[in-house]
Amino acid sequence: MPVPGTLEKELLSHISKKPATEMYPFVKVEVPEGYRGKIEFNIEKCIGCGLCSRDCPAGAIEMVEDERTKLKKRPKFIYSRCLYCAQCEESCPREAIKLTREFELADYDKERMVIDV
Amino acid sequence: MLEEEVEEKRVFKIPVGPQHPALKEFENFTFTVDGEKVIDVDFRIGYTHRGIEKLAESKTYIQNLYLCERICGICSAAHQGCYAQTVEELAGITAPPRGVYIRTLIWELERIHSHLLWLGVAAHEIGFDTLFMLIWRDREVVMSLLEMISGNRVNYAMSTVGGVRRDISDELKHKILKGLDVLEERTKYYKEVCMKEQTILARAANVGILSKEKTLKLNAVGPTARASGVDVDIRRDDPYGAYDEVPFEVIVYDTCDVLARILVRVDETIQSILMSRWILENLPSGEIRTKFARKIAENEVLGRVEAPRGELLYYIKSNGTDKPERLKVRTPTLANLLPVAEMLKGGYIADIPIVLAGIDPCFACMDRALFIDENSEKTWVWDKEQLRIYSIKWYKEHGKEVVRERWKQ
Numbered sequence: 064m065p066v067p068g069t070l071e072k073e074l075l076s077h078i079s080k081k082p083a084t085e086m087y088p089f090v091k092v093e094v095p096e097g098y099r100g101k102i103e104f105n106i107e108k109c110i111g112c113g114l115c116s117r118d119c120p121a122g123a124i125e126m127v128e129d130e131r132t133k134l135k136k137r138p139k140f141i142y143s144r145c146l147y148c149a150q151c152e153e154s155c156p157r158e159a160i161k162l163t164r165e166f167e168l169a170d171y172d173k174e175r176m177v178i179d180v
Numbered sequence: 181m182l183e184e185e186v187e188e189k190r191v192f193k194i195p196v197g198p199q200h201p202a203l204k205e206f207e208n209f210t211f212t213v214d215g216e217k218v219i220d221v222d223f224r225i226g227y228t229h230r231g232i233e234k235l236a237e238s239k240t241y242i243q244n245l246y247l248c249e250r251i252c253g254i255c256s257a258a259h260q261g262c263y264a265q266t267v268e269e270l271a272g273i274t275a276p277p278r279g280v281y282i283r284t285l286i287w288e289l290e291r292i293h294s295h296l297l298w299l300g301v302a303a304h305e306i307g308f309d310t311l312f313m314l315i316w317r318d319r320e321v322v323m324s325l326l327e328m329i330s331g332n333r334v335n336y337a338m339s340t341v342g343g344v345r346r347d348i349s350d351e352l353k354h355k356i357l358k359g360l361d362v363l364e365e366r367t368k369y370y371k372e373v374c375m376k377e378q379t380i381l382a383r384a385a386n387v388g389i390l391s392k393e394k395t396l397k398l399n400a401v402g403p404t405a406r407a408s409g410v411d412v413d414i415r416r417d418d419p420y421g422a423y424d425e426v427p428f429e430v431i432v433y434d435t436c437d438v439l440a441r442i443l444v445r446v447d448e449t450i451q452s453i454l455m456s457r458w459i460l461e462n463l464p465s466g467e468i469r470t471k472f473a474r475k476i477a478e479n480e481v482l483g484r485v486e487a488p489r490g491e492l493l494y495y496i497k498s499n500g501t502d503k504p505e506r507l508k509v510r511t512p513t514l515a516n517l518l519p520v521a522e523m524l525k526g527g528y529i530a531d532i533p534i535v536l537a538g539i540d541p542c543f544a545c546m547d548r549a550l551f552i553d554e555n556s557e558k559t560w561v562w563d564k565e566q567l568r569i570y571s572i573k574w575y576k577e578h579g580k581e582v583v584r585e586r587w588k589q
Contacts, residue, residue: 065378070310073369083317095324097346099331120243148246148337153345162331 094164099147101165102140106180108159111136115151115160124151142168143176190215196532196567209521209536216528216574221521225514236507240474241267241341244504248494249335251509254297256335257290258487259509264339265420266483266494271341271476277422277464279343284422285459286329286338287485288452292363293322294488295445295452298540299370302442305533306383307572311373318366325359328352343469353460364453371446374439382579384439388523388535391436400519401512402490403448404539407441409434414486421485425462428455438538445540474502487512489540513541528582530571 085092094100111134116124123144129137138151138160152160170176194211212220232251236244248263249256261283268275275283296319303311323333330336330346338344348356374380390400395408405412413430415423431447433440476498483494490512499505516539523535575582 065381066376067378069373069377070314073314074310083320095328095331097331098327099337118240118242120239120246146246146250146335147332148249148335149331149345150242150246150337 094166096164098164098166099149099162101163101168102142102145102151102178103161103163104138104140104178104180105159105161106131106137108157109137110134110157112156113138114154114156118150118154120148120150121146137180140178141176142178143170143173191219194529211524211529211532213529216530218524218527218529218532221524223517223521225517233507233509236504238503240502241472241476241504242474244507245340246335246337248507248509249337252487252511253334254294255290255487255489255492257286257338258485258492260337261287261339261421262483262485262487262492262494263496264341265485266481266496267341267476268472269481269483270479270496270498271472273342273470273472275343276467276470278347278466279468279470281422281459281463282344282346282348282468283339284426285348285456286326286336286344287421288456288459289322289326289329290336291452291488292449292456293319293326294540295449296322296367298445298488298537299374299442299449302384302438302534302537303380305537305568305571306379307568307575308377308379311370311377311380315370318363321359321362321366325356328355340469342472343467345469347468348460348463353463357457357460360453360457364450367446367449367453371443371450374442374446380442381439383531383534383575384442385435385437387438387531388441388527388538389436390519390523392434394522395436395519398518398522399515400490400539401515402486402488402540403441403444404490404516404519406430406432407444408436414484414491418484420483422459426455426458438534441538475500476502489513490515513539516541528574530574530578533568533571 106129109132111126111129111132113126113134113136115138116126121144123141123146125139125141126136127139128135131137147162149162152162168176192213194213196209196211208224210222210224211218212222232247236247239247245260245263249260251259264283265275296315300312300315300319303309303315326336327333329348329352330338338346390404390408392409395405395410400408400410401412409432411430411432414420415428416430428451431444431451433444478498478500480495480497483496485492492512493508493510495506495508496504497506520536520539520541523538524532527535
């Protein structure tokens, strides 16, 4: 039998409760451990194999010349194209790439959205 | 003569759509209406053709994992998982049991979030915004669970060819079980609300009827078919993943209306919660993924899964390289388009939002409705929001007699 106002009790119980709304961006949101955010690249571990660039589905990784690595190459991450799948982190044989918990990455300039060491 | 003119003027054509920025599949519906009644529905599709299938041919099997995931935002795990298991079949490898179980868990958690999202949208369409807010607040629980497991709220990127990419630790397992308890309690409460609340019954009972014969004839899939008494579920009929081991019930209702579609989804959500709990408690130990050679010999495979909206179909053909020669996808909304046209016929204009929403399509297509008076060529534009407000207003004026009429049947 249909009755109106079945939610009444539930709604009244909300009077004493805090609002469910997250006050972002005024209050920072904590993302969990293992979140896939901005890429962190460690040049010391890199050997310049280019596996990350080969597997990147978005073409966000370009290989550029660099004297510091074994094969004289290193990846350049263009994170305005990145889709944060973490495939590069998985493909890297030396654990030189890591995705961090940083997620506020919007920028006015595309040129600045590059990780270059 | 005069009467004829008046009669003629009553027939309008309403094009609805095709553009909406937030929509995955743009559709253009043209409704022929006589007064308040819809007498015919016509639709055009293809507005969101993005060339994904062609693009997939130029990417490797690994890269395509993330491309397929992005075909749909709501059922991303279903797309990625279906692609991954089809490629596994193609390459002749099998994922280890723990990997398969975790993949199935993600599928079920995704079904919970998709169905809760739909319930909220349905409540919003009929003007019941209180329920919409409450359901979406509780949906955050499952969203954060998925974020904890996979590292992202929407595109989980969990499946890979040969298993899954992340393991579930014991600590995480306890967190998920706790979250599932909350979800179960809330979903059971919403089921009670949906079955009793007058606001929902008045707008959903006996609306958008799709008979069982028509359902079979027009090949409806998923919850839409199950709400019309057709007992079909890929998870049971053609088991994949861990579904041959996980106990579950296939929910079938035979009232064929929007209310049945609501109840099928609420019950499926409860089933999914029970399944997720069973999977976590019976998680086998061992590896989560096997190795996969990048090149696949010539072969072709057709894979299918039960996505939250219905049967999702993948066809992949390999040619000995590390890229597929052909990738074909059929999403459930395409299969449910003809049935929804059938449901709308004979209904009121004010029922269009909830009936269209009833198949859980990529619904935002109703952003722009252009009204053309065929005789005076007067045109005006309606968007989805105005149509929704119109429908709520119309029901406030005419609701009582219409609902009374419906309950007589």
